[in-house]
Amino acid sequence: MTTALKSIKQNARTIREKILKGQKPSMRLPVRALNNVRYKPSHGFFEITGKKKERTLTVGTVKTFAQTLRMMALSKDLIENDDIASKREAYYISKNWRDAGFKEQPESDTVIDDIEAMLGVNREQIGFIPEEKGGEVAGRLIVIDSDRDTGKPIKIDCTRFGSGAYSIPIAVEHLKFESKAKFVLAIETAGMFQRLVKHNYWKRTNCILISMGGVPTRACRRFIRRLSDSLNIPVYAFVDGDPYGICNIYRTLKVGSGNAAHLNKFFCVPQARFLGVTPQDILDYKLPTHELKAVDIKRAEDALKNDPFIRHYKAWQEALNQMLSLGQRVEQQAFAKHGLNYVIDTYLPEKLSDPKKFLP
């Protein structure tokens, strides 16, 4: 039996026993908010701290209480039947719960988040999957999945996709990996990924290429995390050199996000490091740039002031301040000025010759 299943049953049993004794049942849930978060670099992600809220069964809470129990029951069914439900589907299922039905999806999402935090697991482990997927893989990696009908293992060889790629499923907990790759290169744009795939870049450098397609989805982050943990190899991020690439895409990949702090333990990639594009690269490689917009400047200034991750690393403060004083941002595609494959033949080899210089 999975830990999640045990935990659901244990929680349900406690509540049942209280009711049978004529006592008021209650649940204890971690407070999910930025003021209940800390960043410890030795742990490597935004962590939820001790604050808890108690939900006791009263006239005022009866509906939420019932909804939470029904959602736990649904989760139990999902785990036992090896099935999945998207958050949207979970909302629609409740339409059959009569008085306990949800009016709007944000209500059911909140209850799922509460259960996730209460059980200390991630949503995918209790059968709920996000609506969106994302993340493609090519290179020196064999993914081991299994056939639902036969239970037999399926080996997926990511060197055998030609110009295509392996699309990461929405839930990745069950996957296993085999690889002798030396690192994972996590790439922001589909266009740059396609260039590196087209030229079999993974062969040259013995690596695994992953396209994040902007801010990586939960499944994509979890996939990279499990990959890096199980193969014990580093992850290098290659994103646009702008405040969004650094403070949103890279920061979320590495330490998680503030408003989902109860999950970051699972969805962060603390071993990630920032290959580029850095503000210094603009100067070193004479790259064409764009002026920072007001929204870029605001994002960088906010991060310097409020983001516990940026505030922890002097190197990041210096890099963001350099970007602000240059007043310029730069894109991954900018290397094309020097020839389409300059990025493959010159930039990446030069950078990869000394990963110790990567930003933290």
Next chain:
Amino acid sequence: MTTALKSIKQNARTIREKILKGQKPSMRLPVRALNNVRYKPSHGFFEITGKKKERTLTVGTVKTFAQTLRMMALSKDLIENDDIASKREAYYISKNWRDAGFKEQPESDTVIDDIEAMLGVNREQIGFIPEEKGGEVAGRLIVIDSDRDTGKPIKIDCTRFGSGAYSIPIAVEHLKFESKAKFVLAIETAGMFQRLVKHNYWKRTNCILISMGGVPTRACRRFIRRLSDSLNIPVYAFVDGDPYGICNIYRTLKVGSGNAAHLNKFFCVPQARFLGVTPQDILDYKLPTHELKAVDIKRAEDALKNDPFIRHYKAWQEALNQMLSLGQRVEQQAFAKHGLNYVIDTYLPEKLSDPKKFLP
């Protein structure tokens, strides 16, 4: 030599000869606009009609003229070296063209579109790829790609991905297919796709599942089109029952879009038919719905009034009018009300028992 390459050389030669004779060189380009478009159901897509504009070399046009020639030269290089450039990269390359450099990407995009229309090919055939990708595949299909380094064919078996999928590359012209599937099911949401993949739905019905992830990208549409053409099997669309699903996602998949009419020949899937969710399904399956928003109503009314595709089919006018009079829209996930796998066990089998009833 590819047709595109021949055509580039032929065009360049004509211009060169005119210059050598001391005459003013010119190019003839189709007018790309909605008022130069028609819909013939026998052809199956929005077609560009005869109007052409002539771009003659004068003091006023010298920059655009030079840019068009340089872009044609870049395209020639790309084809000859079997390389690709995203539209963004093409823009950055021009930063080395001195006076002929583009100031903003929309300028270079327009020139690429002009060349595409002039040569009567699609952008991918002349080496330019879109920035975004999209589209995942699972089921009874073998995709045949080739290894860039060895030239050897690579067979990609889409039944062997477990819970994952094959991610469609940005350019798909070179792919070949092997399959004994009976149809392609093109699905709007990643969540529904994941459900059907998780339950090996393609095994039960001998089909190919494709996730479009909203309005399908060019690569995704072209992939479905080539698949359906080469295997000679029908394509069934399974999208949300709302004006966006019908008038944007499905309409674009089937006949293309108005503002890219010079391309629809390549990027439409005339053999597509609409499985659901139809407004009638709301009643037949007692589905939970949402009220139409103002934007939904406007979209449906616009389509009834202006969209040549909708205006051609009485069945679509009736369906949209039924939706407007119900005042309701419905999502793919709504079947979950009757149980998570109702869609697999009941809805899809009932629908697929009579594809002749599908909307056109």
